[in-house]
Amino acid sequence: AGAGVMIAVDIGASSGRVIIGRLPDATSGAEPGQLAMEVVHRFPNGVSEVDGSLHWDAEGIFAEVTAGLKAAAAVVRETGERVLSIGIDTWAVDYGLLDADGRLVGPPHAYRDSRTDATIDRVHAAISPERLYAVGGMQFLPFNTVYQLAAEQDLAGQRALLIPDLLAYWLTGVERTEETNASTTALFDAREVAWSAEVFDAVGVPQLFAELIAPGQAYGTLRTEVAAATGLAADVQVVAVGSHDTASAVAAVPAADAHFAYVSSGTWSLVGLELEEPVLSEASRAANFTNERGVDGTIRYLQNVGGLWLLQESMRDWAEQGRERELTDLLAAAAELDAGPVVDANAAEFIAPGQMAGRIRAAVERAGDTLPAAPGEADALGAASGVDPDQAATVRCIMDSLAAGYAASLAAAAELSGQRPQVVHIVGGGSQNTLLCQLTADATGLPVLAGPVEATAQGNLLVQARAAGLISGGLAELRRAVAADLVRYQPRA
Ligand code: LFR
Secondary structure, eight states, X not given: OOOEEEEEEEEOSSEEEEEEEEOOOGGGTSOOOOOEEEEEEEEEOOOXXXXXXXXXXXXXXXXXXXXXXXXXXXXXXXXXXXXXXXXXEBOSXXXXXXXXXSOBOSSOBOTTOGGGGGTHHHHXXXXXXXXXXXXXXXXXXXXXXXXXXXXXXXXXXXXXXXXXXXXXXXXXXXXXXXXXXXXGGSOEETTTTEEOHHHHHHHTOOOOBOOEEOTTOEEEXXXXXXXXXXXXXXXXXXXXXOOBHHHHHHHTOXXXXXXXXXXEESSSXXXXXXXXXXXXXXXXXXXXXXXXXXXXXXXXXXXXXXXXXXHHHHHHHHHHTTOOOXXXXXXXXXXXXXXXXXXXXXXXXXXXXXXXXXXXXXXXXXXXXXXXXXXXXXXXXXXXXXOOHHXXXXXXXXXXXXXXXXXXXXXXXXXXXXXXOSEEEEESGGGGOHHHHHHHHHHHTSXXXXXXXXXXXXXXXXXXXXXXXXXXXXXXXXXXXXXXXXXXXXXXX
């Protein structure tokens, strides 16, 4: 049989991809080299509004996954390679509900939906935020699964699967809950590494999730229908990876030593440290740090900073106004400007979609500041770059705000955990944003190492490679196999 390859299904809030990963086989005597990736399928993703609330089209996503697997099968048929396994990662916290027959009960809600506004106080009356934190160690985010489940009408007889687990179920027919993602529900006991009966009981929700599995363990092999539809062999395993995308991204941070901080920078920026033990102190709760579970039982001690969502949504606004601009032009125009006012990129007011540029401007003004130019105003810079001055000022504000948010989060993480980073790794889409990387170095006073862009897919593939025996060791060994041309940014005085 030909060389074995792995397939990553990596789906974010705005796009998904299916990727073939190849790693030289260590047991063949060759040095285990670096991972190589081939993207075989890309597709757009996004929330859609159904009856006034925000949903994911889970079945549409699954159709794209199937198309991607079919494309991957066609590639290996040509090369004579063999698919060893498939791993799936997506965003966290969201779930699909299944009825008694295992059918999806409607499209899953998307975490940016506002329905939890009505349930947060009810949950906190049933179990105090202090107690919730002492058990689960999750930062308060209005969309944590616990608040979403509390908004469901009637859960009797239903089961829930987190999004990657739902896709794995459709591939294999096996229901499991992958542990790193389970940890984001706030229904999970961070010390016991198990569902928390206490939290389920307190909020009056039945324990409706499937049995836990850890990254590296298999859900099962493909259902015959799936094998037939994709052209993959029926013995291909679907293996659990860090199915929470951030868990996979952090597993592929190409850190050479232990004292590093990371920013997984995409739609969200996940900013923090890797720890061995959770920090469940009251001070940590007050600072709103999370203790998400990582690959190999590590703790991702981090905060959600608003991220490139603020930029993506501003760009969507401008496109709707007939003022669409290229990202590179916007960033170049922003880089020409001096640092200006900042907003709190973590603020709950920026979670929902829509009118983002206006909301940012309003937040600046509420703080008694102004952004340099108003929409519609022209000046020399705008004329030269095609970027309007208000757009440049808004993008500059977003970049300054993100860098300031990263620096504040990292300072607090160091303080609360006692672990002081020497370097900041930026991975994901934001690692290509030179302005953001430089501003982060300046704001943190630490060197920034940027790359790789596709950390999430690499983390997904490397965990599969280890499960298949192509690589061995812990996270340090996996990280050495990450393919990345790192760009270094030094803090400017
Ligand atoms: C990033 C991410 C974050 C999580 C947010 C919502 O894609 O997974 O880690 O807090 O999405 O699920």
